[in-house]
Amino acid sequence: MSDVSDFIRADVPPSGSGCVDCEKIGSWWLHLRRCAFCGHVGCCDDSLHKHATKHAHASGHRVIQSFEPGEDWFWDFHTQTAFEGPLLAPPRSHPRSQSTPGPADRVPRNWEDQLAENA
Secondary structure, eight states: OOOGGGGOOTTOOOSOSSOHHHHHHTOOBSSEEEETTTOOEEEOTTSSSOHHHHHHHHHOOOEEEEOSTTOOOEEETTTTEEEOOOOOSSOOSSOTTSOSSBOGGGOOTTHHHHHHHHO
């Protein structure tokens, strides 16, 4: 069995400041997660599209870290546990000026209703 550190590459920067997959389809997200192996930034499971989890399952990259300002927790999809990990390459979160949910210009007025329907 692999050690969780086999799924973390601390020197890889994040793919951007927002969900890569939501950006491609012009969508919005609630919170962001960063793949600890390749840097892919995806939206959380409370977002409409759950791109971070989809990336983990499709790629086999089982560890993510929160990409929210002030949060540094990691999550292992394989063991379903949170843990503390190493510092990853900066930036370690989206810019504080970026809205949550975001991006602000794509968030619908009824965003809370949409998330509740999607839950």
